Amino acid sequence: xxxxxxxxxxxxxxxxxxxxxxxxxxxxxxxxxxxxxxxxxxxxxxxxxxxxxxxxxxxxxxxxxxxxxxxxxxxxxxxxxxxxxxxxxxxxxxxxxxxxxxxxxxxxxxxxxxxxxxxxxxxxxxxxxxxxxxxxxxxxxxxxxxxxxxxxxxxxxxxxxxxxxxxxxxxxxxxxxxxxxxxxxxxxxxxxxxxxxxxxxxxxxxxxxxxxxxxxxxxxxxxxxxxxxxxxxxxxxxxxxxxxxxxxxxxxxxxxxxxxxxxxxxxxxxxxxxxxxxxxxxxxxxxxxxxxxxxxxxxxxxxxxxxxxxxxxxxxxxxxxxxxxxxxxxxxxxxxxxxxxxxxxxxxxxxxxxxxxxxxxxxxxxxxxxxxxxxxxxxxxxxxxxxxxxxxxxxxxxxxxxxxxxxxxxxxxx
Amino acid sequence: xxxxxxxxxxxxxxxxxxxxxxxxxxxxxxxxxxxxxxxxxxxxxxxxxxxxxxxxxxxxxxxxxxxxxxxxxxxxxxxxxxxxxxxxxxxxxxxxxxxxxxxxxxxxxxxxxxxxxxxxxxxxxxxxxxxxxxxxxxxxxxxxxxxxxxxxxxxxxxxxxxxxxxxxxxxxxxxxxxxxxxxxxxxxxxxxxxxxxxxxxxxxxxxxxxxxxxxxxxxxxxxxxxxxxxxxxxxxxxxxxxxxxxxxxxxxxxxxxx
Numbered sequence: 175x176x177x178x179x180x181x182x183x184x185x186x187x188x189x190x191x192x193x194x195x196x197x198x199x200x201x202x203x204x205x206x207x208x209x210x211x212x213x214x215x216x217x218x219x220x221x222x223x224x225x226x227x228x229x230x231x232x233x234x235x236x237x238x239x240x241x242x243x244x245x246x247x248x249x250x251x252x253x254x255x256x257x258x259x260x261x262x263x264x265x266x267x268x269x270x271x272x273x274x275x276x277x278x279x280x281x282x283x284x285x286x287x288x289x290x291x292x293x294x295x296x297x298x299x300x301x302x303x304x305x306x307x308x309x310x311x312x313x314x315x316x317x318x319x320x321x322x323x324x325x326x327x328x329x330x331x332x333x334x335x336x337x338x339x340x341x342x343x344x345x346x347x348x349x350x351x352x353x354x355x356x357x358x359x360x361x362x363x364x365x366x367x368x369x370x371x372x373x374x375x376x377x378x379x380x381x382x383x384x385x386x387x388x389x390x391x392x393x394x395x396x397x398x399x400x401x402x403x404x405x406x407x408x409x410x411x412x413x414x415x416x417x418x419x420x421x422x423x424x425x426x427x428x429x430x431x432x433x434x435x436x437x438x439x440x441x442x443x444x445x446x447x448x449x450x451x452x453x454x455x456x457x458x459x460x461x462x463x464x465x466x467x468x469x470x471x472x473x474x475x476x477x478x479x480x481x482x483x484x485x486x487x488x489x490x491x492x493x494x495x496x497x498x499x500x501x502x503x504x505x506x507x508x509x510x511x512x513x514x515x516x517x518x519x520x521x522x523x524x525x526x527x528x529x530x531x532x533x534x535x536x537x538x539x540x541x542x543x544x545x546x547x548x549x550x551x552x553x554x555x556x557x558x559x560x561x562x563x564x565x566x567x568x569x570x571x572x573x574x575x576x577x578x579x580x581x582x583x584x585x586x587x588x
Numbered sequence: 589x590x591x592x593x594x595x596x597x598x599x600x601x602x603x604x605x606x607x608x609x610x611x612x613x614x615x616x617x618x619x620x621x622x623x624x625x626x627x628x629x630x631x632x633x634x635x636x637x638x639x640x641x642x643x644x645x646x647x648x649x650x651x652x653x654x655x656x657x658x659x660x661x662x663x664x665x666x667x668x669x670x671x672x673x674x675x676x677x678x679x680x681x682x683x684x685x686x687x688x689x690x691x692x693x694x695x696x697x698x699x700x701x702x703x704x705x706x707x708x709x710x711x712x713x714x715x716x717x718x719x720x721x722x723x724x725x726x727x728x729x730x731x732x733x734x735x736x737x738x739x740x741x742x743x744x745x746x747x748x749x750x751x752x753x754x755x756x757x758x759x760x761x762x763x764x765x766x767x768x769x770x771x772x773x774x775x776x777x778x779x780x781x782x783x784x785x786x787x788x789x790x791x792x793x794x795x796x797x798x799x800x801x802x803x804x805x806x807x808x809x810x811x812x813x814x815x816x817x818x819x820x821x822x823x824x825x826x827x828x829x830x831x832x833x834x835x836x837x838x839x840x841x842x843x844x845x846x
Contacts, residue, residue: 217749356660472697482698
């Protein structure tokens with residue numbers, strides 16, 4: 175447990191959380207969050223904040239956003255009763271099908287919303303970073319849809335393991351810039367995108383892909399992704415007449431999870447479980463489980479839990495899933511763990527891959543490796559809670575992971 | 589006795605009194621090797637008025653490729669804030685010019701803000717520059733440094749609005765770090781007239797000396813900036829000189845001649 179709060183603080187913050195008090199006016203989620211950015215970006219962040227205050231609660235903007243979600247993204251996505259998994263696990267399992275959203279993952283909700291916002295703010299170009307490529311594809315698609323130039327930064331390691339998504343981004347008209355500095359994965363791509371933004375803070379809009387970064391990004395992403403949880407809550411009630419006992423979602427930076435969790439936070443009877451990338455073990459450098467193994471610090475604009483050494487140097491991570499391979503986590507998740515509202519656990523690579531295979535066999539659904547972490551964590555819960563009603567956020571589909579799956583599950587050479 | 593932050597301001601002012609801007613040099617600690625760090629520091633100190641020692645960080649988001657590279661090389665050799673402070677504290681003799689540490693926030697947090705000021709004083713460090721710490725977030729560090737008279741230098745940029753510029757200049761300690769461009773460190777800049785206007789504006793409102801940094805590589809730029817600033821900061825170009833194994837003092841001395 176990494177809570178840096180006393181019991182009293184934790185109780186007080188839980189109460190404030192349930193009153194929707196976070197983020198506060200300094201962009202804090204309790205002790206977490208804030209905006210730790212170079213001075214060059216401060217005016218751009220101020221403009222972004224003003225835009226968020228103006229548009230994210232504006233009826234016309236929201237109407238436009240929801241029209242894109244319905245007519246282009248394909249929302250609402252279904253809530254599927256997973257009969258095969260239910261019978262195998264001895265529980266009742268439902269899947270919130272973000273894999274059926276346009277471009278194949280939840281990322282599109284955020285990208286179309288942010289690119290719409292960028293247009294309102296007068297941006298001339300969009301930049302984005304991507305790990306697994308899903309956010310890059312989603313942003314490239316949203317930019318094509320809304321006629322904005324798009325540049326995507328992607329770590330060289332990720333480009334190799336997610337080659338089909340690189341092709342998709344290019345077909346959708348985006349420039350893809352390989353990042354060869356740092357660890358050559360998502361974190362290095364975020365660094366590079368931030369550097370680009372610093373170079374042209376007036377004309378460039380940085381479409382950040384997860385619930386991380388300086389305020390107001392974690393808030394923007396939560397608001398745009400909360401459509402997942404709102405739909406899931408309504409659908410679950412409509413199908414079963416009750417709320418689930420558990421909702422589970424995978425966590426890298428945490429955008430799909432915060433989107434699913436947030437509309438359920440006040441439902442005290444609903445337990446929540448976030449599943450991080452446990453990689454190949456608990457040691458530093460063997461996983462990407464910032465909540466399970468991290469300590470507080472500042473990275474890429476916010477104060478949260480990080481995988482770092484005793485000198486504050488950020489450590490390299492390991493996960494079979496490029497989309498979860500990040501050494502930090504969104505500040506709201508750090509708070510949700512600290513106040514005890516959400517439990518977070520790590521799922522190792524082999525368990526995630528096993529869950530992926532089981533979902534394919536039992537449901538006829540190929541989930542993303544990211545989402546398979548949620549499946550594996552939910553299965554563990556089901557074993558301990560027979561008959562439980564479990565809602566799992568299926569954040570994306572696994573087509574993009576085929577080269578990894580061919581070598582890891584099918585025994586073929588890469 | 590002069591406080592450490594006043595010592596920085598005075599060093600810049602007295603150097604600039606002769607008509608040439610003061611010279612502030614940035615070096616990444618322990619680059620290219622840990623061995624000889626103090627000797628390198630002494631050699632550079634002979635040629636400049638203030639030294640910034642870069643604390644290497646794994647994710648230096650405000651820095652360009654040169655400083656990223658030097659940070660990575662230093663980290664690979666085990667350089668840390670702890671090591672830098674210990675080396676300086678144990679040095680038989682210190683550079684005669686004021687020393688600042690330039691560090692991203694996370695290594696400072698990991699070290700512990702509460703024990704930082706005393707450790708800095710023991711090491712002969714007069715202040716800090718923290719590129720990812722904007723005014724709104726700097727309260728805790730500023731308060732702890734203030735207790736020992738240590739400087740926390742604020743940065744201003746060409747896109748800083750006028751009211752904020754005034755506030756940052758008032759709030760800064762030691763000097764005001766005027767970033768010459770919107771971008772990361774290391775790119776060469778032509779220094780357009782509007783940059784000079786912004787520097788002049790800053791100097792007019794600032795109670796402290798104003799030093800220009802980012803992208804300063806040669807004597808021509810220093811000459812162009814000279815009438816508008818109290819000092820110039822040279823970082824990436826110096827790190828590249830060191831990287832090539834050339835004489836840093838000779839490079840720095842050449843910047844002054846003109």
